[in-house]
Amino acid sequence: MKMNGARILVEELIHQGVEVIFGYPGGSVLNIYDELYLASDRIKHVLAAHEQGASHAADGYARASGRTGVVLATSGPGATNLVTGIANAYLDSVPMVAITGNVAVANLGKDSFQEVDIVGITQPVVKHNYMVRDIKDLQRTIIEAFEIANAGRKGPVLIDIPKDVQINEWEYVEDMKVPSVTKRRDKSVNDVDAFLEMVKKAKRPFIYAGGGAAASGAEAELLELSRRLDAPVGLSMMGLTALPASYPLNLGMCGMHGKYASIKAQSECDLLLAVGVRFSDRATGDLEEYTKKCMTVHIDIDRAEIGKNVNPDISMWGDVKEILGTLLEKMPQYEHPEWIAQIEEYKNAAVLPPTKEFGPGPIIGEVNRHYAPDTVVATDVGQHQMWVMQYYHVEKPRTLLTSGGLGTMGYGLGAAIGGCIGSGRKRTVLFTGDGSFGMNLNEMATAVSQELPITIVIFNNDVLGMVRQWQTIFYDCHYSQTILDRKTDFPALARAFGAYGFTAWTMDDLRAALEAADQAEGPVLIDCHIDMDEKVLPMIPPGRSVKDMIVKG
Template sequence: MQMTGAQILVECLLEQGVDTIFGFPGGAVLHIYDELYRQHDRIRHILTSHEQGASHMADGYARATGKVGVCLATSGPGATNLVTGIATAYMDSIPMVAITGNVPLSLLGKDSFQEVDIAGITMPVTKHNYIVKDVKDLARILREAFYVAQEGRPGPVLVDIPKDVTAHKAEYVREEPRKVERRCKGITDESIREALEVIGRSRKPYILVGGGVVLSDAKDQIVELADKLDAPVTCSLMGMGGFPTNHPRYTGMLGMHGTKASNIGVTHCDLLVVVGARFSDRVTGDTAKFARGAQVLHIDIDPAEINKNVAAYHHIIGDVKMVLEALNSRLEQQQHAAWMEEVAKIQKDNPLRYKPGLTGQYVIERLYAYTKGNAIIATEVGQHQMWAAQFYKFHEPRLFLTSGGLGTMGYGMGAAIGAKVARPDMRVVNIAGDGSFRMNMNEIMTAVRYKIPIVVLVINNSVLGMVRQWQTIFYDERYSFTHLNPDLDYVKLCEAFGAQGYNLDKVEDIDAVFDKAFASDVPVVINCIVDKDDMVYPMVAPGKPIDELVEEKY
C-alpha cells in the first residue's frame, strides 16, 4: 500500500507496540503531527512543555516498563533540546528512540532556518543514529532503530527525518517486530568452569549489583546466586532494586555515599563478583585501592566494560540473566558464615544515622513506611537523590528512576510523568531538591493537562544542597552562587499551574500531608522545609579509597 512518510512512521510505531509518544510540534514535523491527529485513537501523544521534558518522559516510560520510550521534536532547537535527555539515557543504558524532523533534503547543509546537524551532535551520546534521505528506507530504518535500542546493552537511537521525506510516498507492508535475542555467545562451558573455580577458592566473597541486573530482569537469579554463594550484597545507584534492598544480605549502597559495611566489606573481601556494573568513579573512589585484596569476577553484556576501569581476574561476557542461570545451575552451595557475621557486625555497629527533626532522610523513611515500598520513585539529582538511595527500600526492579551516569538535574519530573503514563496503577513520586525542581517544574503543566496524578516531594533547603556540601567541606565555606530564593511560594506557584500544593514544616504533619497528596486525582507538590546545613553522610572525598569514609558526629 502506498503511504506518505508520516503515515509509514506512525504505522511502524504501532508495529513496535508503541502506545505513547512524548513530544512538541514544529514546522519540520508538521506532516507527522497531522498524521498523529488522524491516528489519535490508535496512538497517544503527550504534549510536553519543553522538548527536554519529552526525552525524560520517554526515558521514565522505558525504565518503568523495559519497553522502548519514544520522543519527537522538530528541527534545530527542538532537536537540540532533546540532547540532555538522550545523553541521560545513553549513560544509563536506557532504550529510547528519539525522532527529529529536519529541513527538506534540498536545504540540508546550507545553514537553513532551524537546521542543525543533530546526527553529528548526538553521535557521542547515541547507540546509533540515522538520517533518512529516501522515504523508501524509512520503514527499514525505524524497525532497525527499535531493534538496536533494545539489543545487547540498551541505549538511545536517533532517527532524523527531513520534512519532505515525511510527505513523499512509498510502499508500506506491515511486518512483525524482529525478535530481540539475548546475547549468549560469550557464555561458554570454559568461562563458567573458570568462574566456579574462582568462586570455590573464595572465603570472603562480595557481590556488587549494577544496573545491568535491572535491565536484564535478573532479580531472581541474583538472589539465588547470593544465597548459593552465601555472600553479602551491595548495589550501585543504578542497581537499586536489582537486588531487594530490604533483603537481609543487603548491606547498603557502595561508593562515595555508600554505607560503612559495604565500603569496608568490599575493601576487605577476597572475591568481588560484579554483575552488570561499569565501575563508575563514584563507586570505586581510588581505583588503585578499590577491592585491593580481591580477585574480580566481572559479568557484563558489554565487552568494552571489561578491564576499562578496574582489572578483572576473570570475566564472562553475555546477558546477565543468562550468565547467572548458567552459573547457578552448576554452583554448589557455599558456606561463609564467619564472613557473613563479620560484615553483619560492621553493619550493626555503623547504621545510617541523621539528626532528629524534620530532615530529608526522615521524610523519605516515612515515605517508604507510608507506601510500604509500593511506589515508583523518581529523583532529581543532589542530596535528596542520595537520601532516597539510602533510606527508601526498593523491593523490586524498575521502581527507582534516577539519572546515575549523567547526573541530570531536572530529570525526575519528566521521568515521573513518563512512569505514571506507563504504569497508571502505581503510585509515582518524584523526590526533588528545590534547585532541581526549578529546572523543569514547567512540566507540572503537562501533568495537569493530562490529569497525571504524580506526587512531587520537594526537599527544600533554599540552597543547591550537594554543591553547597562540597563548598562546606572542600572550599572553606565559600558559598559561591548556591543560595536560592527562600521566599518563593511553591504552593502558590503550583496552584497557578493547576496543581495542588502543601507546605510541610512539622514532623507531626507528615502523614496527614501524605494522605491528602495520595488521595488527589491531580498532581501534588509537597514543599518540605529542611535545614540548609543537612548533609549526606557517609562521604568519601573524590579520589580517596572508599574505606576512608567521613561520618557525621552525633
C-alpha cells in the first residue's frame, strides 16, 4: 500500500511492537506528528518538557520494560537536545531508537533554519546511525535500526529523516523481511577445560558481575554459579539487579564507593570470575593492583571489551546466559568454608562511622521498607546515587534505573517517568539530590500531566555533595562553586507544577510523607534536609587500590 514517509514510519514502529514513544514536536517532524495524531489509538506519545527529558524517559522505559525505548525530536536544537540522552544509553548499553526530523534534502548542507548534522554529531555515541535521503530506504532502515539496537551488546541507533522524505510516498510492505545487518560471529567459547581446571584449583573464588549479566537475563545462572562455586559475588553498579540483595553471598557493589566486604573480597580472591563487565576505572581503581593476586576469567558479549582494560587469563566471548549455562553443565559443587568465614568477617566488620539519625542510610532504609520489592527505583547522579547503591536492597531484575557510564546529572526524573510507564504505571521512586534535580526538574510537568505515581525523594544538603566531598578530601576544602545557596522551595515548586510536596527534617516527617504519598494520584515530592558534610564511604581515591581505602568521614 502506498503511504507517505511519516505514515510508513508510524506503521513500522507499530509493527516493531512499539506501544509508546517519548518526544517533542517541531517544524521538521510535523508530518510525523500528524500521523501520530491519526494513529493515536494504536501508539501512544508522551510529551516531555524538553527533548533531553524525553531521551532519558525512553532510556528509563527501556531499562524497566526490557523493550526498545523510542524518542522523537525535531531537527536542529530538538536533535542536539537528545545527545546527552543518547550518549547515556550508549555508555550503559540500553536499546534505544532515536528519530529526528531534518530539513528537506534539497536544503541539507546549506545551514538552513534548524539544520544540524545530527548524524555527524551523534556518531561517537551510537551503535549506528542513518540519514534517510530516499523514501525507498525508509522502511528497511527502521527495521535495521531495531535489529541493531537489540543485537549483541545493546545500544542506541539514530534515524534522521528529512522533511520531504516524510512527505514523499512509497509502498509500505506488510511484515517486511530484510537481510540481517548485524555481525556474523557472535561467540567464541574455548578453554572450557582450562577454565574448569582453574576453578578446581581456586581456594578463594570471587564473582564480579555487571550489566552484561542483567542484560542477558542471566540472573538464575549467576545465582547457580555462585552456589556451585561457593563463591561470593560483587556487582558493578550496572549489575546490581542481576542478583537479589537478600542472597547471603551477594556482597553488593564493588569499586570506588562499593561495600567494604565486596571491595575486600575482590582484593583477596585468587580467582576473579568477571561476568558481563567492562572493568570501568570506577570499578577497578589501580589496574596494576587490581588483578595482582588472582587469576582472571572474563566473559562478555563484546569482544572489544576483552583485554581492553584488564588482560584475562581465560576469556569467553558471547551471550553471558548461554556461556554460564554451558559452564554450569560441567561444573561440580565446591565448598570453601574458610573463605566464606573470612567473607562473613568482612561483612560484619564495623569499619564505617555510624550515620546520622536522619542520614542517607536510615532515609533509604525507610523508603525501601515502605515499597514492595518490585518497585522501580531511579536515581540521579552524585552522593545520593552512591548511597542508594550501598543501602537500597535491589531484589528484582529491571528495578534500578541509574546512569552508570556517563554519570548524567538530570537523568533521574526523565528515567523515572519512562520507568513508571514501562512498568505499567506502578508507584515508582526517584532518589535525587538538590543539584541533580535542579537540572531537569521541568519534567515535573510531564509527570503531572501523565498522572504518574512517582515518589521523588530529594537529598537536600544545599551543596553539590559529591564534588564537595572531593574538594574536602583532595582540594583543601576549597568549596569552589559547590555551595548552592539557592532559596528554592522544592515542595512549593512541586505544588506549582500541580504535584504534592512535603518537607522532612526527621524520620517521622518522612514516614508521614510516605503515607500521604500512598493516597496521592500523581507525583509526590519529599524534600529531605540532610547534613552537607555526610560523605559517601568507603571511598577508594581514583586510580588507587584497596590499600588506600578511606573509611573515616
